[in-house]
Amino acid sequence: MRVFTLLTALCLLLKEAQAWGYKDGIFHNSIWLEQAAGVYHRESRKGRYQLTYKEAKAVCKYEGGSLATYQQLEAARQIGFHVCAAGWFDRGRVGYPIVKAGAKCGFGKIGIVDYGYRLNKSEKWDVYCYNPNSKECGGVLTDPKRIIQSPGFPDEYQDEQICYWHIRVKLGQRIVLHFLEFDVEDDTACLADYLEVYDSYDDVSGFAGRFCGEELPDDIISTGNVMTLKFLSDASVTAGGFQLHYTAHDASQFSHNHTHYLH
Numbered sequence: 001m002r003v004f005t006l007l008t009a010l011c012l013l014l015k016e017a018q019a020w021g022y023k024d025g026i027f028h029n030s031i032w033l034e035q036a037a038g039v040y041h042r043e044s045r046k047g048r049y050q051l052t053y054k055e056a057k058a059v060c061k062y063e064g065g066s067l068a069t070y071q072q073l074e075a076a077r078q079i080g081f082h083v084c085a086a087g088w089f090d091r092g093r094v095g096y097p098i099v100k101a102g103a104k105c106g107f108g109k110i111g112i113v114d115y116g117y118r119l120n121k122s123e124k125w126d127v128y129c130y131n132p133n134s135k136e137c138g139g140v141l142t143d144p145k146r147i148i149q150s151p152g153f154p155d156e157y158q159d160e161q162i163c164y165w166h167i168r169v170k171l172g173q174r175i176v177l178h179f180l181e182f183d184v185e186d187d188t189a190c191l192a193d194y195l196e197v198y199d200s201y202d203d204v205s206g207f208a209g210r211f212c213g214e215e216l217p218d219d220i221i222s223t224g225n226v227m228t229l230k231f232l233s234d235a236s237v238t239a240g241g242f243q244l245h246y247t248a249h250d251a252s253q254f255s256h257n258h259t260h261y262l263h
């Protein structure tokens with residue numbers, strides 16, 4: 001009986017860990033979708049409307065931020081932050097920012113569509129976080145070309161960084177990553193610090209490579225119009241960091257349709 005109880009407890013723990021996206025000891029459970037003025041919208045990896053209030057708070061806190069306040073959400077909205085998905089914000093309130101009126105979203109209204117303070121904190125929504133200091137580290141990139149670099153570059157990066165860059169170019173385009181500089185703490189399996197590249201909009205599917213050390217990685221080309229880069233540093237030993245650029249190209253320019261390296 002005791003063994004059974006222990007097994008049940010272990011299963012519960014495992015289930016919990018999976019739900020929170022535990023991977024290599026790193027806890028993360030959400031995808032960064034849009035951001036403006038330090039406010040950003042995240043949804044769970046499991047899809048839209050999967051976060052309880054407690055989980056929503058944990059998502060923001062994990063990245064060094066907090067739930068956005070109504071005022072922060074409105075300030076972001078005023079510079080064009082438009083998201084058609086309800087999320088938790090400060091003090092258990094739920095809503096979303098609408099800039100352009102549309103029949104399908106926001107009931108034709110402009111402003112914060114406010115569902116009010118929820119009595120039931122187990123309801124599941126997305127989340128709006130606020131973290132004005134994370135601008136340099138990660139985000140959603142939609143320009144046809146951009147430079148991406150480790151936080152603080154050309155200075156060394158700091159310990160305990162976690163950055164997600166989600167690249168989304170036009171449909172029908174593919175993304176070419178080209179590395180300019182690369183110096184990340186070296187260890188054989190890249191377990192300490194690393195840059196990971198995914199041929200998808202999350203870091204679950206489409207793994208394309210994990211990089212560390214001083215060798216410049218080859219170019220990487222996406223199969224579709226999205227890509228995700230994840231940089232992580234552990235609690236000790238830093239290095240020079242990295243700089244790369246991506247460019248969007250029409251898919252017709254390529255003869256292969258797989259993620260591949262150029263040699």
Ligand SMILES: [Ca+2]
Pocket residue numbers: 185192193233234235236237238
């Ligand atoms: Ca390190």
